[in-house]
Amino acid sequence: MSCNAKKDPNGTWRIQYRWTDWTGTKKKSQKRGFKTKKEAEEWYAHFMLQQSSDPTMMLADFWEIYKADMEKRLRKTTIKQKEYVMNDKILPYFGKTPINEITAPMIRKWQGEMMEKGFKPTYLKTIHNQLSAILNYAVNFYDLRSNPCRKAGSMGKSKADERPYWTLEEFQEFSDAIMDKQDSWIAFQILFWTGMRIGELLALQVKDIDFEQGTITVDESLTRLDGE
Known part of the structure; x- marks a missing residue:
């Protein structure tokens, strides 16, 4: 070379x-x-x-390798989510550290700082999973001996606490209260009776609705990326 x-x-x-x-x-x-x-x-x-298959490279450099590979395998929205977590929550702490020098105590300290910021438990889990994922990638393909995230333990939790939900009577009361706001009324009717997500509702087009069959085809979702 x-x-x-x-x-x-x-x-x-x-x-x-x-x-x-x-x-x-x-x-x-x-x-x-x-x-x-x-x-x-x-x-x-x-x-x-x-x-090179060298675990001594800094995490910021290794992230570029990981991202280039993942861009071929994951959706653009998923990559954007990973980029935000890495750039805002992980690289400011570990970016200049060689990946083989990231230790469990360092991760525990970082976890403590993340938990002090008041993030939701599910988001804390997402942040931890991203760091663990990139270090697992280093173990599998770049000769990193082990993933220190395993020894450090996780943070947060995978599932959110069960949210309170409306009964039919409560929804009907709400529906009556917004009857004069036609667009909002229609939107909430669709959301309540179909279980559709907000992004799916926002992506709906006239062609997706079959008035004769009484069906709605859902095959897209609107997601905000970079403020757009």
Whole structure:
């Protein structure tokens, strides 16, 4: 594996390099557009680190490898959820730590800080599961000896406490109270009688409703991503 940084006529730098992919195939490639030689060489060092099965890389670097693989296997909405949890809850604590140096006591301390923030138990479980998932990935594919999340134990819980629900009489009373707000009345009628989720309701189109058969086809859900 070798590299050679060269300056192009337009003043930017490119890096030419040889490398061996995961199948053992030797490849030659290059990347252009770097402002400095140092920037080009740093990119190459980062690239080669991502190609290695090395558990000494920092979690922030390993997250990019994990995400690139998961983007081929998971829905965009799921990836966005993972990105938010990683960027907001995990990487600020562990991003600069080599994955093989993350310990159970470190995780316990992090869990304590998360629990002090007042998150719901189910969300705490989601946050913990994301850290555990990326470390499991490192165990399975990047020679990490063990997942410290197992020794640290989990936090939160998988299922929310049972929520109170309306009786038919209570719903009818509510329905009568909003009778003058036609759009809201129709929306709540659909939600109550079909069990539809709000995202599914918002994604409904006229073509999804068969008035002759009295059926509604639900095959999409509206989800907010990046504020849109």
